[in-house]
Amino acid sequence: MRAFWRALWAIVWKDLAAEVRSRELLSSMLVFALLVILVFDFALVLDVKARHSVTAGVLWVTFAFAGTLGLNRSMAQEKDRGCMDGLLLAPVDRSAIYFGKAIGNLFFMFIVEAVVLPVYSLLYNTNLFKPGLLLVVLLGSVGYVAVGTLLSAMAVQTRTRDVLLPILLFPLVIPVLIAAVNASTAFLQGWELAEISPWINLLLGYDVIFIAGAFMVFDYIVEE
Amino acid sequence: MQPKPRTLQILDLVTVLFFLAAVGMVFFYAPLEAVMGQVQRVFYFHVATAWVGMLGFLVAAIAGVAYLVKQDRKWDIVGLSAVEISLVFFFIAIVSGSIWAKPSWGTWWTWEPRLTTAAIVELVYAAYLLLRQGLEDPERRARFGAVYAILGFISVPLTFISIRLFRTIHPVVVGSGAAAFDMSPAMLQTFLFSLWTFSLVFADLLWHRIRLGRLAERVEALKLKIND
C-alpha cells in the first residue's frame, strides 16, 4: 500500500514539475479557455438578461473544451518518448499510474478553473465565488477527469489521436455536464436546497461509478 | 466455406413469417386509436425497434466483459455485430419517433428524455465505431472496443436520469409521456407481438452478422497463409 501511494505521488510530482518547466499544457488550456468565453460573448451577444441565464452553461462548456486540450497533451507526453512503457516497466500497480495521471490532470483543471472564475466574474460583474458553486466545480471536474484520463489513454494509442478524444469523451460526460450546469445555475440563482440536491447526488453517483469503472478497466487499456 | 446452418435457415423463415404477421396485426388487427388516429400505429414498431436497440447495446456490453475476461476473439465479433445492428435499429426508432411526434406534439423533434437519450446513445456508439477505425492492431481494437462498449452502456442510464431530471424541474414545453393512451387488449397483443417479432429479427440478423464476421476472419487467415 505504501508503494502504491509513493508511486502515485511520484507521478503527480513528475507531471507538475515538468509543467512548471514547460508551461505548455496550462498556457494552452488557459488561452483557449479565455478564447471560448470571448467567442461565447460574441456568439450569444450576452446582454445582461441573457448572460444571467447562460452563465453556468458558458462556464462548463469552457471547462470541458479546455479540459480536452489538457488531457490530450498530458497523455501525449507519456507516449512521445515511450514514457508510458517506462511507467509500465516499474513494479507498481497499474491503478497507481491511472490515479497519478488523473490527479495531475485534475490539478490542471483546478488551475484553469481558478483563473476562469475570477476573470468571468470581473468581465460580467457577477460574483461566482459561492461555496455551493465551488462544490459543483469540484464534483464536476472529478467526474470529467476520471473518464477523460481513461479515454485519453485510449485515444493516444490510435491513429487519429488528437481528434478522437472529444468524440469519445463528450457523449459519456453528458450526465456530468447536464448536472453541473443545472446545479451551478441553481446555486447562482439561489434555489431551494431540495431542488439542488438531486443534481449533487447525480454528480456524486457519476463520480463514484466512473472512478470505480475506470479503475477496473485501466489495465486493459495500457497492457498489451 | 461452411453452408448456412439448418437452424439459421429455419430462423430466417420464421422471422419473415412473424414479421409479415406483425405488419398485418399493426394495420388490420389493432384498432384505430381514438385521439391520434392512424399515426399511432407507428408506436408498435417504434417501441419495438428502440427495444432491439437497447437489447443490442446490452449484448455488446456483456460481450465486452466476456472478451476482457476470456480474451477470445469471438466475443469481439459478437460485440461489434450487436453495435452495428443496434445503431440501425435505434436510428429507425428515432426517425419513427419523429414521425409520431409531428402530428401528436406538432413538432418533428422534442427534447423529450427518451428521445434525447436515444440521440446521445446513438453518438456513443458512433464514437465506438470511430474508435475501432483508428486502431490497426486487431487485438487492441477488440480490447478498446470492449472497454468502450462497457463504459457507454454504464453511461446510458445516467444520461437518461439527468435529462429526465432536467425536464421535470424545468417547465415542459410540449406534452410529456410517450404512451399516454390506454391500450385496448388488441393493442396490447399487437404491441407484445411486435416486441417479440423484432427480438427475432435481431437474433436472426445478429447470427448472420456474426457468421459474416467469422467468414471475414477465415478469409483473412487464408490470405495470411498465402503470403507466408
Next chain:
Amino acid sequence: MIAVRKLVKRFGLKAVLRGLDFEVAPGEFVALLGPNGAGKTTFLRILASLTRPTLGEVRIGGYRLPHQAAAVRRLLGVVSHQPLLYGDLTAEENLVFFARMYDLPEPHRRIAEVLDLVGLASRRRDLVRTFSRGMQQRLAIGRAVLHDPSVMLFDEPHTGLDQDACTMLDTVLRDVAARGRTVVMTSHDLARAGDLATRFDVLSGGVVCASVQRSQVQPDDLLAFYRRALEDARLSKTASQGAVV
C-alpha cells in the same frame, strides 16, 4: 535465468512468434539477431512484461509471466530504442522520479553513482530535451540500471546514434553487463553485437533457428554464420510447406 518454452504470440490472426524456445544462463550476454519483422522486438516486449504471450511459458528468475509480473519487473532493466525519459525534467529529476517508482532505499547516493557510471554527472541539472541522442541513450541506460537489476534487456540500443555515440554507448553497455548481469540484446548490427555478446541467437520465422557461442565462432565468420542460419530457416520452411501440400 530466463526460460521460455513454446512461446506463441499472435496479433489477431497473424502469428509473430511460433513456438519459440529460449534459455539464458545467469551471466550470459545473448545477442538476438534477425531481419526486420522477425519478431525480435515483440519477443523482447514479452520478456519485459509489456506484452502478454498468447501461449507458452515464460520464466524469468524463477517467476512466471504474466502472473508474477510485479516480481519480474523488479529484476528487469530495459533499454529500448526510445529513451523512456521526460524531456521537460532534468537528468537528475528523471532519475529521482524512477527511483521513487522503484521505491529505492537510498535514492540520492544511488543516483550520483549511476550518473557517474554513464558519464553525465556534470550535466545532471540540464533538461533531457537539450541532450543529444547519444546522451539521452546513456541516461536511458542509467535509468535502466538504477534499481540494480539482474537481467537487462536491450532493444536495438544503437538506433539513430552516430559512430562516436555508439562507441561510448558500448563502453557503458559492457560496463553494465560486466557486473554479472544477464543480458539479452536485439540487434541487426552484426559488428556491434559481435563486440559485446557471448552468444548469438538467430530469430527467424518466429523461432530461434540457430545459436552459437562466441568461443565457437571467429568474429569474421559471424556474418557467414548468420547468413547460413537464415538460409537454412528458409529452406526448412519451404520443405515443411511442401510436406503439407
